[in-house]
Amino acid sequence: MTEMALSLLTQAEEEGLGGRALVDEPLARHTSYRIGGPADLYVVVRREEDLLGWLTLARRQRVSYFVMGRGTNLLVADQGMRGVVIENRCRGVRSLTRSEGILLQVQAGGSLSSLARRTAKEGLGGLEWAVGIPGTVGGAIVNNAGAYGGSIAQRLQRVTLLDNQGVLRRMAVSELELGYRTSRFKGESSVILSADFALQAESADLLSERVASCERERRKSQPKEPSAGSVFKNPGGEYAGRFIEKAGLKGDRIGDAQISPLHANYIVNLGQARASDVAALVRLVRERVWQKHGTLLELEIELVGDWEPEELAATIGSFGQDEECRDHPQL
Numbered sequence: 513m514t515e516m517a518l519s520l521l522t523q524a525e526e527e528g529l530g531g532r533a534l535v536d537e538p539l540a541r542h543t544s545y546r547i548g549g550p551a552d553l554y555v556v557v558r559r560e561e562d563l564l565g566w567l568t569l570a571r572r573q574r575v576s577y578f579v580m581g582r583g584t585n586l587l588v589a590d591q592g593m594r595g596v597v598i599e600n601r602c603r604g605v606r607s608l609t610r611s612e613g614i615l616l617q618v619q620a621g622g623s624l625s626s627l628a629r630r631t632a633k634e635g636l637g638g639l640e641w642a643v644g645i646p647g648t649v650g651g652a653i654v655n656n657a658g659a660y661g662g663s664i665a666q667r668l669q670r671v672t673l674l675d676n677q678g679v680l681r682r683m684a685v686s687e688l689e690l691g692y693r694t695s696r697f698k699g700e701s702s703v704i705l706s707a708d709f710a711l712q713a714e715s716a717d718l719l720s721e722r723v724a725s726c727e728r729e730r731r732k733s734q735p736k737e738p739s740a741g742s743v744f745k746n747p748g749g750e751y752a753g754r755f756i757e758k759a760g761l762k763g764d765r766i767g768d769a770q771i772s773p774l775h776a777n778y779i780v781n782l783g784q785a786r787a788s789d790v791a792a793l794v795r796l797v798r799e800r801v802w803q804k805h806g807t808l809l810e811l812e813i814e815l816v817g818d819w820e821p822e823e824l825a826a827t828i829g830s831f832g833q834d835e836e837c838r839d840h841p842q843l
């Protein structure tokens with residue numbers, strides 16, 4: 513156990529902080545990819561006061577922290593993550609008003625898909641598209657998750673958060689810079705505690721039909737093997753998967769990482785894939801698609817943890833786009 517982990521654990525015990533703390537915990541156990549080396553300290557919290565307590569403690573002891581939801585959009589380095597990783601499982605829901613619809617305040621660690629399913633059943637419309645997205649409300653806000661024409665931005669009203677200075681704040685949706693799979697929270701250390709969603713009263717039958725249709729679509733197009741969903745953002749109204757398919761890469765494999773034969777924008781883990789295998793496939797895809805189509809694919813999944821700086825830069829960087837843009841025959 514590192515000194516840092518020991519010191520955090522001792523202090524947490526003295527302060528009576530709740531949460532399940534695990535030392536040198538393999539993150540592969542906590543990500544949808546089933547990939548990722550150990551976190552020095554991994555803490556699962558179910559109460560907001562514990563989440564705030566651990567965050568305050570980490571800040572005070574100058575330990576780096578990373579808050580995650582269900583790890584469904586992450587590729588964690590084989591070397592793992594230093595500092596403390598906090599899995600947010602705070603999932604309370606409360607309804608605030610009832611006028612033409614309803615305002616729901618939900619804690620960020622609750623499952624987005626369960627919320628969507630539950631609200632649809634109760635005749636509250638607006639989140640049906642989210643059934644089947646496997647992450648939390650917090651992770652979905654960070655990425656402005658979306659599917660089948662819906663997205664978080666359409667229903668979100670405001671969030672409560674602990675900002676990167678450790679100050680509790682409320683922010684309106686207009687301040688969140690929500691865009692296509694992005695928000696102001698990307699790559700910074702604010703922690704979303706809860707979110708208000710405005711939903712509208714609709715026929716529960718109609719909503720359950722919409723839910724069923726989204727589920728059917730997912731069953732048809734979504735690979736069954738472990739993954740983190742779509743690896744690349746769709747560039748400018750086109751499908752990233754089509755570019756990858758046209759580059760002849762469907763089914764290609766490095767180690768146990770494979771470009772899914774079912775959906776080319778998924779890289780799946782066939783069993784023992786390492787983060788470095790997935791990263792190598794990401795580089796292959798980006799290079800080939802760039803060579804063939806002159807399009808530089810941007811990552812939708814997030815690489816986190818202890819990556820070698822060169823490997824990280826080569827995987828997510830822009831590999832001299834400016835010069836190649838000028839020379840590329842198809843541009």
Ligand SMILES: Cc1cc2nc3c(=O)[nH]c(=O)nc-3n(C[C@H](O)[C@H](O)[C@H](O)COP(=O)(O)OP(=O)(O)OC[C@H]3O[C@@H](n4cnc5c(N)ncnc54)[C@H](O)[C@@H]3O)c2cc1C
Pocket residue numbers: 544578579580581582583584585586600620621644645646647648649650651652653654655656657658659697699702703704705734739740741742814
């Ligand atoms: C099979 C499959 C299908 C998917 N389909 C879709 C889809 O249709 N549409 C779509 O948009 N995505 C999809 N995804 C991707 C993923 O599920 C979403 O991006 C999801 O919203 C991530 O939530 P999470 O809780 O797992 O976040 P994580 O992966 O745990 O974290 C993602 C980011 O959010 C941050 N974060 C998480 N919680 C908080 C918080 N409370 N405060 C601050 N930061 C936080 C993390 O630090 C990290 O930076 C899919 C993934 C899989 C595996």
